Structure formats: structure tokens, C-alpha cells
Amino acid sequence: MKISTRGQYGLQLLVDLTEHASESHVTLASVGQRQDISVRYLEQVAVILRRSGFIRSVKGASGGYALARPAEEIMMKDVLQCLEGDLLVAEPLPPGVQENRLRMCLRRMVYDKLDLCIAGVIGKYTLAALAASPNADRDFMYFI
Amino acid sequence: MRISTKGRYSLEALLYLAFLPPNEYASLRQIGESTELSDGYLEQLFIPLRGVDIVRGIRGPRGGYFLGKPPAEISVGDILRAAESSLEPVECLTGAPCPRVDSCQRRLAWKELYLAINNLIDGITLEDLVQSCEAMDREYVI
Numbered sequence: 001m002k003i004s005t006r007g008q009y010g011l012q013l014l015v016d017l018t019e020h021a022s023e024s025h026v027t028l029a030s031v032g033q034r035q036d037i038s039v040r041y042l043e044q045v046a047v048i049l050r051r052s053g054f055i056r057s058v059k060g061a062s063g064g065y066a067l068a069r070p071a072e073e074i075m076m077k078d079v080l081q082c083l084e085g086d087l088l089v090a091e092p093l094p095p096g097v098q099e100n101r102l103r104m105c106l107r108r109m110v111y112d113k114l115d116l117c118i119a120g121v122i123g124k125y126t127l128a129a130l131a132a133s134p135n136a137d138r139d140f141m142y143f144i
Numbered sequence: 145m146r147i148s149t150k151g152r153y154s155l156e157a158l159l160y161l162a163f164l165p166p167n168e169y170a171s172l173r174q175i176g177e178s179t180e181l182s183d184g185y186l187e188q189l190f191i192p193l194r195g196v197d198i199v200r201g202i203r204g205p206r207g208g209y210f211l212g213k214p215p216a217e218i219s220v221g222d223i224l225r226a227a228e229s230s231l232e233p234v235e236c237l238t239g240a241p242c243p244r245v246d247s248c249q250r251r252l253a254w255k256e257l258y259l260a261i262n263n264l265i266d267g268i269t270l271e272d273l274v275q276s277c278e279a280m281d282r283e284y285v286i
Binding site: 001002003008011012015076084087088089090091100101102103104105106108109110111113114117118120121122125129130131132 | 145146147152155156159160178179180220228231232233234244247248249250253254256257260261264265268272273276277280281
């Protein structure tokens, strides 16, 4: 029951863009430095996030990326769904296929409930809620 | 967020054993007929489950397997934790060092997710599953 690195890094990129929304745009190099993720990997994830309308690219010599919509309107669930394909704990049943009795019982009583539970938690958070508060950031600087 | 096949098949095999009358056991072949799993694969699945006494085996040509505890005392969480290496959705919950751990809101959200998952699977026992299976059977007869 793991979230892939693609899902994690993609979310990390979006949260970083949220935390730096006051700047007109952010380069992937600076995100990579702050978040300790390779720029090459960020580029791959950024392509998916741009195609899906989460971020927009800013062209030019000092180009970069910015959120395409306000951080308050982007849900953690939608981001992960986009990057992971789906968030289901078991492969969905192809139409017309009948499962045996034990599997059907487990699907109903465990897998379907887990899917609802997972969607419930990650459906609560927006990018804005996942971004560090300014105070926390100051504490962090002080810690260094 | 898939549960591994190992986790799902372990649940299936143990749910089969949970239907056995007390003091009875099932051969690998019997378990395999209901779960569509091979003898060798079932034996592999049972290794970690035997380690935590969820399942016990009887050796020999007439041997077999039975639950190590009553079905009401084995939760889905116990089974998945034994079968899967870890249930944490992301590595940063397993204690990998991160300098932002105290202020990271994302980690809090992951932690909430992890706790919600645990809460759910610890609250479902094999006994609950047997009962819902039987309720499901009645549904289909009607």
C-alpha cells in the first residue's frame, strides 16, 4: 500500500510552488535544490502535471512553472489520482467477471471500505493546507 | 495504493481456514481448490503467518493447516502487517531522517492516512468476514 515516488515528488513539487506562489514562477532547479529531488525527475513529473492542468509553464531564459489554479482549489486527491492512475487498493474487477465467494467478500468488506477511507482522508486536503505555514518556515530557518 | 498480491492471497487463504469447524484442519490441496492458489505458493504465504502464530501447520502426508487463534482474534490488520513488509504509504513515516519533519504538513496528512488505514483494518476480524460471507450467501439465495 505505497504511494509511488512519482506521486510523492509530484505533490512535493506542487507544494513547493504553493509555498513560493508570491514569485511569478519558480525554476525546477530551485525546487530540486530545496526539496532534494533530481531536476531530471522533476521535469518528467512537471510534464504530466502541466498536461493535466495543475501547473503552467513560463517561457523564457529564466522560465519556470507556477500553479495554474489557486492552491486552495487543488485537492491532494486529484493530484495523486492524476499521478498514480488510481488509488484503489485492489485491481478493479473487469466488467462481466464474477469473483469467487471469498474474493467477493474481501472486496466488499475490506477493499471497497479501504478505498473509501483513503479517499476520505486525501479528499480533505488542498495544496494550501499542505504548504508550510510562514511561522513553521521561520522555525526551520532558525533551526539551521 | 495497491495491496500486494501476497497480502490479498493471504487474506483469501486465511478466510478459507476461518470457515473450518473448530479442531479441523485443511490440506493445501483443499485450500488451493477454494482460493485457486498452488501448494507451493500457499506454503510461501504461510511462512510469515506462522511466525506470528496466525496459522499453524501439521506436517506429514495427512498434514494441513489451521488458524493459530480463534477467527475473532485475528484482524485483517494482523494479516496484512505479517504478509506485507510495511503498510506505511510513504517512507518518511518509517523514520527516514528529514530536517523538515516538525513543520511538514504533508507528512501529517500521510500520517493521518496511515492511522485511518490501520484503524479500519484492525477493526475487521476474520470472524466479521465469515459472517458477512454468510450474509452474502443468503442475499444470493433470495
